[in-house]
Amino acid sequence: MNYKICYEEIPLKVYTDGNKIYKIEFLKTCKENNIDFLAEFLKLLKEGRSVFFIDFEKIDPSIRLILETVYKIPYGTVTTYGEISKKVFNTNDYARFVGSALSKNPIPVLIPCHRVIDRNLRLHGFSGGLTLKEKLLKAEGIEIKNGKVDKRFLINL
DNA sequence: CGCCTGGCCACAT
DNA sequence: GATGTGGCCAGGC
Numbered sequence: 001m002n003y004k005i006c007y008e009e010i011p012l013k014v015y016t017d018g019n020k021i022y023k024i025e026f027l028k029t030c031k032e033n034n035i036d037f038l039a040e041f042l043k044l045l046k047e048g049r050s051v052f053f054i055d056f057e058k059i060d061p062s063i064r065l066i067l068e069t070v071y072k073i074p075y076g077t078v079t080t081y082g083e084i085s086k087k088v089f090n091t092n093d094y095a096r097f098v099g100s101a102l103s104k105n106p107i108p109v110l111i112p113c114h115r116v117i118d119r120n121l122r123l124h125g126f127s128g129g130l131t132l133k134e135k136l137l138k139a140e141g142i143e144i145k146n147g148k149v150d151k152r153f154l155i156n157l
Numbered sequence: 158c159g160c161c162t163g164g165c166c167a168c169a170t
Numbered sequence: 171g172a173t174g175t176g177g178c179c180a181g182g183c
C-alpha cells in the first residue's frame with residue numbers, strides 16, 4: 001500500500017507492507033495528502049512510535065547497523081558522520097563510509113539521515129539536495145545560518 | 158590487480 | 171576562518 005502525504009510542504013510517497021514501512025520517495029508536488037496516514041507518520045517521526053514501524057529487514061546488511069544507529073538520533077537534534085562511525089565501528093575512520101551508506105537510505109525522513117552533518121556543522125550532502133536537507137532540519141526547529149547548524153542542536157550518541 | 162570516487166576527518170598553514 | 175594535504179574506508183570498474 002502507498003500513501004502520499006505533504007509533510008511540511010514536502011511531498012512524500014510512503015510504501016508500506018502491512019504496518020511495515022519499507023521505502024519513501026520524494027515527489028514533485030503536493031497534490032494529495034492522506035491526513036490519517038500523515039498523523040501516524042508524524043507520531044512515528046516525533047515520538048518514535050506509531051501503528052506503523054520501520055522495516056530494517058530488507059536493508060543491505062552492510063549498512064543496516066549504520067541506518068539503525070541513525071534512526072536513534074532524536075527529533076530536533078543533529079550529530080556528525082564521525083560520531084556515527086565512532087558509535088558503530090569504535091573509530092571515526094569510517095566517516096566516509098557512513099556518508100555513502102546514508103546516500104543509499106531507502107527510507108529518508110523517517111530514518112533521519114538529514115540529521116547527520118559534518119564535523120564543522122555544515123550540511124555537506126544529501127541525496128535529495130541540500131535545500132531539502134535544510135528544509136527538513138528547519139521543520140524540526142533546528143536553526144541554520146550561513147549554512148551552519150547552531151551547535152546547541154548537536155548531540156553525542 | 159591498480160585506480161578512482163564519495164554526503165569525511167585531522168592537522169598544518 | 172579558509173585552503174591544502176594526507177589518510178581512512180568500501181565499492182565499482
